[in-house]
Amino acid sequence: MTLLRIAWRNLWRHKRRTLITASGMAIAMGLVISMSALQDGMFDMMADVMIRQQLGHAQVNHPEWPGKQSMYDTVPSSLVDGIQALPEVTGASGRMFSFGLAASETKAGGARYVGIDPADDRAITDLSANLVDGAFLGDAAKGEVLIGQAMAKELELAIGEELVFLGQAADGSTANELLTVVGTYSTGVDQMDKTGAYMHVGDLQRILALDGQVHQILVVGEHMDLSAEIAAAVSGIVEDGEHTQVRAWEDADPAMAQMMGMRDASLFVMLFIIFSVAGLAVLNTNLMTVFERTRELGVLRAIGMTRSKMMALVILESVLLTSVAVVFGIALGGFLDWLLIEYGFPYETEDGKGFSWQGITFPTRFYGTVRPFPFIVTTCFVFFVAVAAAIWPAIRAALLRPVQAMREV
Amino acid sequence: MAIVEVRNLTRTYKQGNLKVPALRGIDLDIEPGEFTVLMGPSGSGKTTLLNQIGALDIPDGGSIKVEGKELAGMKKSDLAKLRLERIGFVFQAYNLIPVLTAYENAEFVLLMQGKSKAERKSKVMDTLKTVGLEGMEHRRPTELSGGQQQRVAVARAIAGGPALVLADEPTANLDSATGYELIETMKKLNEEHGVTFVFATHDPKVMEHARRIVRLVDGKIEEDNHK
Structure with missing residues (x-):
């Protein structure tokens, strides 16, 4: 108790030095915590948007579909209604895919047709964010098609003009249809903008002679972290078996899951870099403390303080200094986190849109995500630095010889 | 049995390539209840001898026994324990812990x-009263005069119930009247509580109260007079 009392009071013998050192550590902590919140927010948002659009939090498909992507590997679209009714689910939408030819009056090229249900899809993601010209698909199947801006240019197609769909239907017949271009979109990804064409899933089912079938049902819930629960709930009504399978997004895309698991790695890198510098400042303060008080420490040794207690005293001072820093660092980090949650961080491209990646356009503002983990890890790390930065000064203090130390002025 | 037995003690300091002998074969016994002064000119070895007896420094040769225990060969932690439990120190520059109050310094x-909290409180209050610092328990060293600070140092030295108190020039930083009062206090502790004191000083006031004066010259005992 007395050691603690001495250490605490020693801390305030040089108020300015203590406050400067503690402030430096607190600011470093606040920055690490808030940077982590921003990064988590960006990461979560990007992952959530990507997962929602491409994987769903869970997905239902034919067991052969992921590997072969054969037209015939479908699941009944009637499953969508039952899935949508589940309490764990906030949205479900069936999708259909087909490769074929897209032609205008003068030109033709390969296309990847994606059939979506615009009404159901809105609950999952807002594809209309990528719209450049014209309108988005209507909720009813009316032979509309939305094509990439690059494809429109390539095929010399304008809004309102007709695109010829040419492909193969499931019954072996040639699938052909005249579709009206209602809008163009741009994702920034050449391949998607040149070949991607969205249409109503009802139209595609009809053209491919696959009425009532879809290749994939994307299911989303409140958050991607709940994927296991969502998948389990869907499995409750969709029988896993020869013709259908239910997978959480982590199973559908293990590489993405692995990438998500690595998000904390950057937190540790940040911690290491920032607190290597802060640690030197603490080391300097601790060394100054020992040098300045050599005589006093010599007296403590003379009147019987053991080396271990001497070391404990120096380490305790460093830990107390850090405790002060931690209090302010957590407060600062919390405040910055609040700002990030409340006001977000603007991230716009020159044309005022959110940036696009992998065909997905992200919102124009990122918001922070607060997790206890960065607070806990940063605090532990700071205390580790405090102890590490006190070891050398503590050893110096413990090795002081009373007679020589007391001669110091 | 003598509290301190010193036999053929030698200590030489090195200053560059030069060897400076500070103690050249000291033999000395200190009996319980003594009020002994080590006197001599500067460089005569008073403080060096005091440091050896107090287990603050390691001699080059000879032997020191405190309460029958040979100091040579003792582990540093055992020496620290010996200083903590059996030896009290009073230094010329008071050497109090500046961040602690008078009470806390004595309690340290x-x-x-x-010791338990109750025992500490009782001993510290008694000790502070004995050295004349009643009512000043909560003052920090900077709020005390030099004489009062040295009284706190005496309280710290005796609070733990040592067999021996070693005082190195305790009055050197005090004015004459304050120094006299301090010596009176220490003499009282010696007479009424049986505390054994060994001083290193050339202050005549201390010598006036001493019952034994050991005169050192060039690291050797030249005279040893019992009054």
């Missing part, structure tokens, strides 16, 4: 000895 040794 007891705390490190592991």
Whole structure:
């Protein structure tokens, strides 16, 4: 108790030095915590948007579909209604895919047709964010098609003009249809903008002679972290078996899951870099403390303080200094986190849109995500630095010889 | 049995390539209850001898026994324990812990000895009263005069119940009247509580009260007079 009392009071013998050192550590902590919140927010948002659009939090498909992507590997679209009714689910939408030819009056090229249900899809993601010209698909199947801006240019197609769909239907017949271009979109990804064409899933089912079938049902819930629960709930009504399978997004895309698991790695890198510098400042303060008080420490040794207690005293001072820093660092980090949650961080491209990646356009503002983990890890790390930065000064203090130390002025 | 037995003690300091002998074969016994002064000119070895007896420094040769225990060969932690429990120190520059109050400074040794809170309180209050600092328990060293600070140092030295108190020039930083009062206090502690004091000083006031004066010259005992 007395050691603690001495250490605490020693801390305030040089108020300015203590406050400067503690402030430096607190600011470093606040920055690490808030940077982590921003990064988590960006990461979560990007992952959530990507997962929602491409994987769903869970997905239902034919067991052969992921590997072969054969037209015939479908699941009944009637499953969508039952899935949508589940309490764990906030949205479900069936999708259909087909490769074929897209032609205008003068030109033709390969296309990847994606059939979506615009009404159901809105609950999952807002594809209309990528719209450049014209309108988005209507909720009813009316032979509309939305094509990439690059494809429109390539095929010399304008809004309102007709695109010829040419492909193969499931019954072996040639699938052909005249579709009206209602809008163009741009994702920034050449391949998607040149070949991607969205249409109503009802139209595609009809053209491919696959009425009532879809290749994939994307299911989303409140958050991607709940994927296991969502998948389990869907499995409750969709029988896993020869013709259908239910997978959480982590199973559908293990590489993405692995990438998500690595998000904390950057937190540790940040911690290491920032607190290597802060640690030197603490080391300097601790060394100054020992040098300045050599005589006093010599007296403590003379009147019987053991080396271990001497070391404990120096380490305790460093830990107390850090405790002060931690209090302010957590407060600062919390405040910055609040700002990030409340006001977000603007991230716009020159044309005022959110940036696009992998065909997905992200919102124009990122918001922070607060997790206890960065607070806990940063605090532990700071205390580790405090102890590490006190070891050398503590050893110096413990090795002081009373007679020589007391001669110091 | 003597509290301190010193036999053929030698200590030489090195200053560059030069060897400076500070003690050249000291033999000395200190009996319980003594009020002994080590006197001599500067460089005669008074403080060096005091440091050896107090287990603050390691001699080059000879032997020191405190309460029958040979100091040579003792582990550093055992020497620290000996200083903590059996030896009190009073230094010329008071050497109080500036961040602690008078009470806490006096309490410090007891705390490190592991005494209970009640025992600490009772001993510290008694000790502060004995040295004349009643009512000043909560003052920090900077709020005390030099004489009062040295009284706190005396309280710290005796609070832990040592067998021996070593005082190195305790009055050197005090004015004459304050120094006299301090010596009176220490003499009272010696006479009424049986505390054994060994001083290193050339202050005549201390010598006036001493019952034994050991005169050192060039690291050797030249005279040893019992009054």
